[in-house]
Amino acid sequence: MAQSNEIIHQTLRLKIMTAVCLDSADEAWDFSRLKKITEATDGNLGSHLGILEQAGYVSIEKDFVGKRPRTRVSATSEGRRAFREHVEYLRDIVERVR
């Protein structure tokens, strides 16, 4: 049976991982876009991204477009695997009760 993942389980981190692990998205996500999708504040999103990066689930690249700083986030293969397993775990729990 799949295992719960305490890092991904937190609501905002779950939303972040859902977006970056989307099947049709194999490109990096801009910080501002992720903020819109997850409906998080700058500080909140930044700190949870830090936790996911420390766990090796996302990689974060910072660069400049002209003079504007840009932060781009993408899922690592380890992150994709962990997310898949966590969603499987959630589905197992829901299915077991039915």
Add this chain to the structure above:
Amino acid sequence: MAMSHSEATLALADVARARRRASRFLGYRRAGPHLQVWGLVWVLGYGLPTVLPDIGELWIWAVLDVAGVAGSIWLSRGAGTNDLSGQSRKASLRMAGAFAVVFLFVWATLAVMHPANPAAWRVYPALVLGAIYGLLGVFALPRFLAVAAVVAAAGLLAFFLAPQVLSLVIALVGGGSLLLGGVWMRRF
């Protein structure tokens, strides 16, 4: 710690909601540049015959349709958008294909039905596009509903109320709404 059934259900609902928002965002980001290319095609296609009546309308459309499809394919290959690769490129290529199918359908229907009224030739693509964008809006990307409404309504109103300026209305209002719609979608 084991999770309860209700916690798991709520978490899966969060996943579904975030997936919907992320998919919608990707859809708009991919559709926006294509919409702008075809908006330009419309402005030129409906506008040029008004300023250059000597050049055959069908020739203008033939050239512009080829240019539009080429533009869509160019966008699908990653130019004009950020870092499209793999899956994203395939999705954009499918979108370019869909645009090509729509335009071929319009051409084929007009060739078969051959309406006697020249205004009917001109308004028909606006109605087809309005229907397709309307369906796209209902099923996937709601912002397409607004673009569909403007394109179809402008065409219909001009057809019935001001047929003498039909092309100009479709060029400015229809083409303009595609161009602005593209910007609006890219900013989602």
